Amino acid sequence: MKEADRVDVLILGAGGAGYPAAFFLDHAGYSVVMADPVGNLGGNCLAEGCVPSKAVREAALVRGLADKFASFGLQGNKPGVDWHSVLAHKDRVQWTRYNQHRAEISGSRVRFYSARGVITGPDTARLELADGGVHELRFDHLILGIGSRPARLPIPGAALALTSHDLFRLGADLSPPSHLIVIGGGYIGVETASMLQGLGSAVTVLEYAPQLLPGFDLELADFLRSQIAQRVRIELAAQVLDITRDGDTYSVRYRQNDTEQNVRGDAVLMAAGRVAVLPEGAGLLAMPMEHGHVVVDETLHTGNPKVWAPGDVNGRSMLFHSAVRQSLVAARCIAADGRAVGRSIRWISMPCR
Numbered sequence: 001m002k003e004a005d006r007v008d009v010l011i012l013g014a015g016g017a018g019y020p021a022a023f024f025l026d027h028a029g030y031s032v033v034m035a036d037p038v039g040n041l042g043g044n045c046l047a048e049g050c051v052p053s054k055a056v057r058e059a060a061l062v063r064g065l066a067d068k069f070a071s072f073g074l075q076g077n078k079p080g081v082d083w084h085s086v087l088a089h090k091d092r093v094q095w096t097r098y099n100q101h102r103a104e105i106s107g108s109r110v111r112f113y114s115a116r117g118v119i120t121g122p123d124t125a126r127l128e129l130a131d132g133g134v135h136e137l138r139f140d141h142l143i144l145g146i147g148s149r150p151a152r153l154p155i156p157g158a159a160l161a162l163t164s165h166d167l168f169r170l171g172a173d174l175s176p177p178s179h180l181i182v183i184g185g186g187y188i189g190v191e192t193a194s195m196l197q198g199l200g201s202a203v204t205v206l207e208y209a210p211q212l213l214p215g216f217d218l219e220l221a222d223f224l225r226s227q228i229a230q231r232v233r234i235e236l237a238a239q240v241l242d243i244t245r246d247g248d249t250y251s252v253r254y255r256q257n258d259t260e261q262n263v264r265g266d267a268v269l270m271a272a273g274r275v276a277v278l279p280e281g282a283g284l285l286a287m288p289m290e291h292g293h294v295v296v297d298e299t300l301h302t303g304n305p306k307v308w309a310p311g312d313v314n315g316r317s318m319l320f321h322s323a324v325r326q327s328l329v330a331a332r333c334i335a336a337d338g339r340a341v342g343r344s345i346r347w348i349s350m351p352c353r
Contacts (some may be wrong), residue, residue, distance in 0.1 A: 007033045009334065010125055010139035012117040012279055015043015016323030017145030017311025019101075021331035022110045028335045032110045033137060035127050039114035041101035043147050045320040046094060052168035053191060055093040059086045060198030081199050083176035094170055117146075119281030123306055141306055141334050142285070144294065145327060148274040148312035153183065157243030160250060161270035164188060177201050179265035181252050183240050185212045189271030190228065197231050204263050206238040206254055235263075243268055276313045291315070300330040308334065 009025050011018045014036035022034045038047050045051060066078040105112050113135065115127040125142070127135040150163035161183065166174065180196050182189045185207030193203045207214070212234060213221040225234060239255045250268045254261055276293050287302040288295040293315030296302055300310045310326030312318045317326075 013145035020327040024331040060195040161268040177267035184271035
């Protein structure tokens with residue numbers, strides 16, 4: 001392999017777990033290659049998560065202001081919904097951020113590839129480029145910032161359900177649902193249910209746990225349930241058994257209080273969490289794994305001396321802002337070259353390896 005193909009740091013994934021480290025290490029003088037099949041920065045947050053969902057949510061909130069007109073002595077009609085114009089607004093917001101990110105890449109020395117990364121050895125990888133080309137690399141450090149994807153329950157008919165990718169991706173062209181059935185009452189399911197109801201859909205949420213927003217503070221979750229239940233049907237302790245389709249109608253069968261029940265709608269959204277994504281060939285890195293996630297220490301380091309795994313891939317806190325923080329932790333630890341890091345990441349209790 002040619003010396004020109006060696007890089008100090010290879011980063012797979014250009015979302016919150018990847019690009020903060022890339023720019024930090026670039027400024028620190030390291031040679032950095034970053035690859036992502038999306039072809040830009042932002043990861044799932046920009047492609048199908050935080051940013052597009054908030055754009056749609058804002059449309060629902062603006063429309064919902066009309067419900068409060070009477071309280072202020074105002075009168076007027078509630079705006080109608082042009083669903084495809086709402087999606088076009090979402091796309092404009094996404095493209096604004098993508099164009100800003102392109103400028104950031106151009107202003108750095110980071111070599112960015114629209115590509116899928118494949119691990120080919122303990123310190124080598126192959127980038128399969130979007131244009132069909134292939135680029136071989138040898139790295140001194142590898143940051144796995146690939147993130148996660150929507151999970152699907154292991155039930156019959158799971159493939160019939162939409163995911164957040166289908167709803168919020170660039171160019172999404174779904175028809176507006178008249179009755180959306182949401183499987184999962186976590187923050188993605190609850191937010192989507194609320195915004196779609198605000199835009200005119202009837203919504204039913206089926207949550208397996210005995211509370212809405214499992215893992216959240218119970219008092220907060222109960223308060224939110226009491227508010228949202230005024231607009232959205234919420235079924236707790238509901239174990240979804242299967243999904244079937246008859247023409248344009250979807251049927252979701254579930255068990256609740258030892259009784260089988262059924263709800264029908266014209267769309268089903270699977271919001272049952274997310275699962276980590278690993279590159280092809282990840283087994284060659286000999287990293288410890290647990291419940292599908294890479295095991296890391298407090299510095300985001302894996303058991304492999306060359307590999308760091310910030311963000312969703314380690315399962316510790318599957319949120320964009322956590323990924324950004326973890327990305328910078330990993331980058332600072334690489335730059336520290338085995339020495340303890342400074343005050344800017346005081347929360348780390350262990351020195352870098």
